[in-house]
């Protein structure tokens with residue numbers, strides 16, 4: 220993206236999306252249509268159909284693991300169904316999130332993310348790198364600190380606050396349980412047996428110490444959706460992200476050869492799952508992180524709730540022994556999540572190319588390059 224970054228004044232000013240009749244220059248993104256977009260419905264049943272992984276339905280666990288491995292290797296993303304999360308959770312989340320973002324600007328600004336902090340209302344951390352603003356409002360918080368975080372918004376701690384927190388906590392409980400189940404299926408998909416998972420200290424530690432960050436996105440309907448972007452293209456940096464989304468498509472995945480954006484369908488009840496860079500490292504490059512973005516809609520608001528799962532800040536993430544071919548060295552050196560974020564922050568790209576800096580050259584090689592995704 221072009222530099223220089225947006226001025227601090229423009230970056231913190233509150234923008235009233237609801238009254239905008241046009242996309243102002245501050246929110247207009249060049250290059251959005253450099254690659255064609257492939258519609259989810261048109262892609263159904265063809266190469267560009269986003270993979271679907273069904274966790275339930277009495278399916279054969281080995282078949283589920285195979286479907287997951289394929290999706291993780293070829294796309295780094297998939298739709299997850301048959302997960303068992305009760306239907307009402309998503310509807311309650313949407314209702315509460317719409318209420319949060321509809322609060323007066325002063326209430327939200329009290330909880331504005333301060334420089335250098337992770338939690339709060341405002342633009343996501345990577346927004347600082349762009350010279351344009353995105354068509355969205357966001358709120359980030361550690362799933363473990365919901366009650367403290369939202370006292371900043373609802374000072375009285377009254378019924379609205381309590382109801383909001385209960386719904387966020389319900390979602391957190393469901394997502395953490397689902398995330399842990401999915402970790403086991405990912406391990407199985409790598410060829411680790413249930414006995415090895417039970418015996419393997421690393422595998423157990425990864426599952427039992429998962430940390431969760433929640434990010435609430437509101438993409439207000441946009442008068443000129445072709446000129447704006449809800450969330451600019453990036454890869455997530457953690458292990459994987461479970462995304463609850465309104466039944467309004469918007470998430471797009473970059474596919475290559477030729478480059479094109481594929482829109483992920485948004486059937487009610489399905490979660491979109493996106494793999495992050497540290498999962499690519501953990502699986503020694505076998506499973507790929509997905510380069511993705513969120514488009515906006517001309518007719519309807521869209522809400523999404525990415526639930527970012529990753530290691531605790533102090534954990535060194537290294538390729539799993541089960542993912543390294545016999546007789547070969549691990550392809551990456553160990554790294555903590557905060558250290559990786561610093562490496563990625565210094566790298567010029569917003570994708571997994573920062574992983575190349577952590578690659579261990581093969582014997583006799585000068586250095587390594589991560590092969591192109593997808």
Ligand SMILES: C=C1C[C@]23C[C@@]1(O)CC[C@H]2[C@@]12CCC[C@@](C)(C(=O)O1)[C@H]2[C@@H]3C(=O)O
Nearest residue numbers: 337343344345359432434453455456457527
């Ligand atoms: C856990 C996290 C992942 C994230 C940074 C964060 O601390 C919370 C927000 C996440 C997000 C969402 C939008 C894109 C992104 C790159 C960003 O700047 O903030 C991701 C971060 C990430 O995955 O690296």
Ligand SMILES: O=C(O)CCC(=O)C(=O)O
Nearest residue numbers: 434436462470513523525
């Ligand atoms: O809105 C979406 O579907 C994607 C959100 C996302 O990629 C993010 O918050 O990191």
Ligand SMILES: [Fe+2]
Nearest residue numbers: 454455511525
């Ligand atoms: Fe993302």
